[in-house]
Amino acid sequence: MLRTVIGDLARLRLSNSASPSIVLVTQVREKGHLSRPRQKNPYWFVRQQRTQTEDLVTGENRNFINEVVHDTYGAPAIIKGIQTYEQKQLVKTPAPPNTDEQLWTPGLRRSGLIARKIGQYPLWLKNGERVRTTLLQVVDNHVIKYIPPEEYKPSQRPHVHNLNKYGCLLVGAESTNPALLTKEYCGIFRDSGVMPTKSLARFIVSPQAALAAGTPLNVGHFRVGDFVDVRGKTVDHGFQGVVKRHGFKGMPASHGVTKTHRRAGNIGGGGEKGRVWPGTKMPGHMGNRWRILKGLRIWRINTKYNVMWVQGSSVPGSTNGLVYIYDTILPLRKSKDAPPFPTLYEQPDAENAPEDIWYDQVHNFKDETITYKPE
């Protein structure tokens, strides 16, 4: 259809230049809806792992390849408790101006972080209350690319109000040896100066919160006491019955009950409503879904290992699984004062800064035992 119109217009122009004549636009019904381009994935959705074949490479050559990797990206190193490479040639963004406090306004969207859930243990508040916390370790995050709002036209639109106002920030986590990856995947990182990473994530950010490629993101991006949303993929339980999946009670084990101990029982009435209503809780696949836990307070931060202690013990996903951390969208829990914006750049006096940052209400284990004052 489109092609015919273009063809007609071209003919029109020709006819204009040559001799005026009647243009006859014939409507052609085609199966255009069939040949329309499919929904396109973002360009960074490419195959990541190269097929591992037995390359008959001598040990010397293997060493040479490793040497090349080390020459381009630096020697392997453990940075903040994570096995990675010293990437000294990274594009370091210039220090932000001192007026960064004024840059921030309440409506702005900042970048998020990629983290791993590393476990959970309790902390105690100063009033003696026990809180269960989950530890999230920010794993070697670097900005890969910023796509401004004009260029960011995703075919699968994320659920963000006024999407055309926001750009897209591509963040990678956990550097890895590029020899294990495909050429296409490594191509994503070519202009960033960053080593190819194991995982990528895109964050919808305001143009003011854009970051230069190569900027490292640390746990200092968030402050103690702030609220965050944590997104992760829940543990895959496979196909499960109603007792496990929806917490049904099942039926008695004895007293004449036969063949129906963990079954749902009735699934609907008769008469007018004589059918299975949509949304009825039934057996099915459980877990392996993206879920967001919202409004979790950050109780404590460790800058040495890039770890944050977050309220609750039901962060989606398994231990050592990836999660994504965002500023909360809950209106009453959004931060009222300026967070590090667009992010916390590396401070010159970072060595003197405290390693562990505790929220005011949390009891530091180095402090004395909690006592209550007699009235």
Add this chain to the structure above:
Amino acid sequence: MNINGVILTNRLLQRCAVKQIVTFSTKPTQQAAAAVPQQQQQQHEVAAPVVRKPIVPAHYRFVYPEFLPDPKIEWRNAVREKLERLDMLDRRRQIDLPEFYVGSILAVTSADPHAAGKTSRFVGICIHRERCGLRARFILRNVIDHQGIEVAYELYDPTIQKMEVLRLEKRLDDSLFYLRDALPEYSTFDENMEAEHLEEGALVPVNDIKVVLRPRPWLERWERQNLLGVANMDQYLKDKHRKSAEKVQKPWEKYDLMKQYRATIPEEEQKEIFAEMHTELHSLELQRKRNKRKRSFVKPKHLA
């Protein structure tokens, strides 16, 4: 457990002799063992600088079981475990958390907003000890005014102000939940009990007392649990109980090496963990000993 400990120390001694590692331990047996290889080492290595590697006493895994992480492999993470251990040490610097076992009699003083004077002291027998890391907890049981009372304490709870071991001993079983079904005198302890002194370096005594159970109904099917510390189990069992208990026994499990491997932290890893904590824990122990001596000297019991 005791026998295991002895075997382990023996093995350790052999290893010390072979590898010639210098030990720094307060335990007299190991000091003696360390002295022998030290001499050999001096002869052996004259030019090379002597690298003094502290070796961890073998009893640490019984004294500080909560320093060993949960062996479930899906839950493990090196960074988390390290942070947790550091927090535990920080807490231990604030409060003296003594060595105790299931069967020991403890007195725990904790801050309590609802108690008069804002503190409460509870004396009882430790009937259970579980979990690891900062989640470690134990249950104390006592009978007060003919009413059985149990209190579950978290070991690293910062509201705990003082922990005293009044009697350091072990029992025949790993957990003493059967005291709930035993006659009350077996879990009755005097609140004003005085701490019993145990010779330094002596082995922890095992109390082989056998408790007398009340008749059924019981809270659990004790006959299935192979308990050693119960005297009159047979009195209340019928044949059907014995048969069903026989059925659920799993005598082959003690030969299941994989099961054992999955349920424990390997010895090498234990050594690594305790080597990290050793100097700190050791200095805390010395501090405790010093305090003990001071306390016993300052407080005269009988006034003239």
